[in-house]
Amino acid sequence: MSWDKVGREDSLLTWKDVMQAEEYVYTVGVAGEEFFNGLKQKKIIGSKCPKCGKVYVPARLYCEDCFVKNDFVEVNEKPYIDSFTVIYKDEEGNKLEKPQTVALIRFGNTKGGILAYVSEGEVDIGRGVEILEYKIPLIVRVK
Amino acid sequence: MSETPSGTPLKEEDLKKVNTVVYKPKAEYAYSAGQAQSKFLLGLKEKKIIGRKCNKCGRVYVPPRMYCDDCFRPTDEWVEVKDEGIVETVVASFISWTRERMEKPEIVGVIRLFPSSDRDWVFPGLFHRICADFEDVKNMSLFGKKVKAVWRENRVGSIDDIECFEVVK
Amino acid sequence: MRTNLYFRRVAVIGAGLTLFKRRLLETPQELAWEASKKALDEAGLELKDIDCVVIGSAPDAFDGVHMKGEYLSHGSGGIRKMSSRVFVGGATGVMVPITAWYHVASGLCEKVLAVAEEKMSPARPHPQSVFRYIWDPIIEKPLNPNLIWIFAMEMHRYMHVNKITKEEIALVSVKNKKNALDNPYAQAAANITVDDVLKSEVLVWPVQLLDTSPVSDGAAAMVITSEDVARRYTDTPVWIEGVGWTLDNTEWTGRELAYPRYLEHAALMAYKMAGIERPNKEIDVIEPYDPFDYKELHHIEGLKIAKRGEATKLLKEGVFDKDGDIPSSPSGGLLGVGNPIAAAGLMKTISIYWQLKGTAGRMQVKKPVRTGLAQAWGDLMQASTVIVMRN
Numbered sequence: 188m189s190w191d192k193v194g195r196e197d198s199l200l201t202w203k204d205v206m207q208a209e210e211y212v213y214t215v216g217v218a219g220e221e222f223f224n225g226l227k228q229k230k231i232i233g234s235k236c237p238k239c240g241k242v243y244v245p246a247r248l249y250c251e252d253c254f255v256k257n258d259f260v261e262v263n264e265k266p267y268i269d270s271f272t273v274i275y276k277d278e279e280g281n282k283l284e285k286p287q288t289v290a291l292i293r294f295g296n297t298k299g300g301i302l303a304y305v306s307e308g309e310v311d312i313g314r315g316v317e318i319l320e321y322k323i324p325l326i327v328r329v330k
Numbered sequence: 331m332s333e334t335p336s337g338t339p340l341k342e343e344d345l346k347k348v349n350t351v352v353y354k355p356k357a358e359y360a361y362s363a364g365q366a367q368s369k370f371l372l373g374l375k376e377k378k379i380i381g382r383k384c385n386k387c388g389r390v391y392v393p394p395r396m397y398c399d400d401c402f403r404p405t406d407e408w409v410e411v412k413d414e415g416i417v418e419t420v421v422a423s424f425i426s427w428t429r430e431r432m433e434k435p436e437i438v439g440v441i442r443l444f445p446s447s448d449r450d451w452v453f454p455g456l457f458h459r460i461c462a463d464f465e466d467v468k469n470m471s472l473f474g475k476k477v478k479a480v481w482r483e484n485r486v487g488s489i490d491d492i493e494c495f496e497v498v499k
Numbered sequence: 500m501r502t503n504l505y506f507r508r509v510a511v512i513g514a515g516l517t518l519f520k521r522r523l524l525e526t527p528q529e530l531a532w533e534a535s536k537k538a539l540d541e542a543g544l545e546l547k548d549i550d551c552v553v554i555g556s557a558p559d560a561f562d563g564v565h566m567k568g569e570y571l572s573h574g575s576g577g578i579r580k581m582s583s584r585v586f587v588g589g590a591t592g593v594m595v596p597i598t599a600w601y602h603v604a605s606g607l608c609e610k611v612l613a614v615a616e617e618k619m620s621p622a623r624p625h626p627q628s629v630f631r632y633i634w635d636p637i638i639e640k641p642l643n644p645n646l647i648w649i650f651a652m653e654m655h656r657y658m659h660v661n662k663i664t665k666e667e668i669a670l671v672s673v674k675n676k677k678n679a680l681d682n683p684y685a686q687a688a689a690n691i692t693v694d695d696v697l698k699s700e701v702l703v704w705p706v707q708l709l710d711t712s713p714v715s716d717g718a719a720a721m722v723i724t725s726e727d728v729a730r731r732y733t734d735t736p737v738w739i740e741g742v743g744w745t746l747d748n749t750e751w752t753g754r755e756l757a758y759p760r761y762l763e764h765a766a767l768m769a770y771k772m773a774g775i776e777r778p779n780k781e782i783d784v785i786e787p788y789d790p791f792d793y794k795e796l797h798h799i800e801g802l803k804i805a806k807r808g809e810a811t812k813l814l815k816e817g818v819f820d821k822d823g824d825i826p827s828s829p830s831g832g833l834l835g836v837g838n839p840i841a842a843a844g845l846m847k848t849i850s851i852y853w854q855l856k857g858t859a860g861r862m863q864v865k866k867p868v869r870t871g872l873a874q875a876w877g878d879l880m881q882a883s884t885v886i887v888m889r890n
Contacts, residue, residue, distance in 0.1 A: 489637070
């Protein structure tokens with residue numbers, strides 16, 4: 188860039204604006220429909236690959252290794268805590284009234300997991316949980 | 331090519347029947363104008379259109395740039411171009427940026443500013459509103475007409491300080 | 500045919516498309532999977548045979564998911580593989596096979612899966628509002644422009660410089676929508692007349708509703724391999740013999756709008772590689788990018804298939820009809836099939852692939868074809884990509 192002595196601007200300007208659409212309406216997809224409809228009936232729906240037998244939670248339309256279409260199954264395995272953390276501030280940096288515990292819940296031998304808010308109980312890795320509310324994120328209680 | 335195409339089409343009403351997730355993103359920005367555009371905006375406040383010239387190839391950039399595209403070296407000096415020019419192209423818009431219908435069309439176009447000639451492939455030019463009627467746009471009589479900027483009374487240093495370009499004899 | 504290729508030979512052995520519609524239920528990953536699965540099935544390969552994956556998707560802001568390349572790689576089989584994402588706006592559709600080409604031509608990969616996907620329906624109030632952010636935020640956005648303004652300005656200048664009327668340009672829309680009636684993947688196929696086009700809603704004069712292509716969701720995929728692999732899996736590989744791409748500067752207010760000089764550069768690059776010296780005699784079928792009807796004529800001139808200002812004359816003589824000398828957009832193009840930004844260019848390349856292989860069904864052109872060309876264009880009206888294929 189040239190720095191001629193005459194014309195170096197001391198008052199550089201900034202222009203404020205936003206870069207956002209009004210809102211987004213995302214469809215959940217074919218597998219998502221099964222999963223969300225299952226949540227309404229208090230069930231966890233996953234999908235099983237006919238070729239390798241892996242079960243995915245939440246349900247996915249296809250197996251990521253074999254690339255074939257999966258079958259939808261109901262998952263009855265026991266949920267447990269795979270990992271957890273405690274958050275003190277919300278997404279804008281304001282302090283929360285009460286610190287919130289967030290856990291990654293996995294189901295038995297399946298692949299994948301769902302995030303959950305822990306409402307009560309002593310959290311530790313490996314502990315089993317009971318699902319209190321079936322929505323995203325789940326609300327769970329440590330057993 | 332003989333299988334049936336896959337995919338599940340939906341109509342707008344069907345969206346209420348399936349599960350959806352709605353979200354409004356938040357992204358606010360403070361763009362810094364940089365050297366060239368800051369001087370350009372401050373020039374607009376004083377009813378001047380400022381450009382930048384590359385002395386090697388002679389090209390004048392409006393809006394100004396601190397480097398020359400073709401020679402790939404810094405441009406050399408600030409120049410002022412006239413606020414008059416020729417209409418290169420013009421259109422009449424009946425839709426707003428949200429795709430809503432407008433009753434009165436918005437007339438905008440590209441204006442090639444003087445000094446330049448109509449043999450130039452690249453020229454100092456501005457994209458702005460043109461004061462004209464829809465009929466003038468439709469019968470293509472505005473092409474090649476000379477226009478001059480109409481400045482607003484209160485200027486703040488923005489491209490909106492020019493109200494529009496109107497045809498002069 | 501004498502070519503100037505100093506690299507390995509590369510062929511296309513499979514392709515797949517999903518339906519193109521205004522609004523689809525599937526998530527972007529599911530769309531990408533549907534197209535990829537079809538391409539792999541046609542090629543006779545499984546996901547574990549693929550070594551590299553190339554993904555093309557236009558602005559993240561349409562789907563509403565940031566870092567879309569990573570998100571889509573799940574549905575394109577890119578997990579635990581060498582995958583990359585390309586993006587040149589609307590030109591992405593042809594940039595995807597070009598990128599896959601150089602992955603194979605360099606010797607780095609043997610079998611590449613190339614996927615392009617776009618889902619434009621999530622954005623509200625209308626996908627066009629997302630285009631608001633491609634303008635310069637300081638110098639242009641305060642005027643509240645709509646994307647269609649740029650196309651209208653280019654169209655009006657093209658009409659003025661070449662002395663063409665709207666009736667002549669509307670013939671392209673009539674031709675393409677009619678061709679799309681034979682295409683099972685099409686969204687906007689119809690039997691219309693020049694009068695219907697001229698009576699449709701005026702969006703930004705001179706652009707009217709039937710001059711434009713519809714907003715859509717859709718995905719497309721191709722399997723591209725080296726010569727050895729191609730000869731093992733199929734008797735009719737389609738060879739990629741010429742590629743080219745060029746970007747011009749984004750300062751569109753300071754440039755002559757009536758002729759796409761960047762397309763001429765890209766086309767010459769592709770012709771040199773393919774050994775083509777007289778494009779209007781040596782190319783048998785073309786798919787120029789047609790988001791608007793005048794754009795097909797604009798690009799035909801840029802590709803040097805017609806002289807400057809003469810594309811309309813050839814159009815009226817019937818040269819570009821399905822049974823003419825140089826059939827153009829036999830699949831129906833974007834005007835007939837739909838415009839999911841990135842997937843549209845790949846859809847055009849797949850159409851040429853089907854024509855050269857002879858499997859285009861009802862869309863197959865009458866004359867025997869040897870050389871085909873697909874072209875895409877995009878960004879802020881300054882990027883163009885060209886691909887030439889032979890059977």
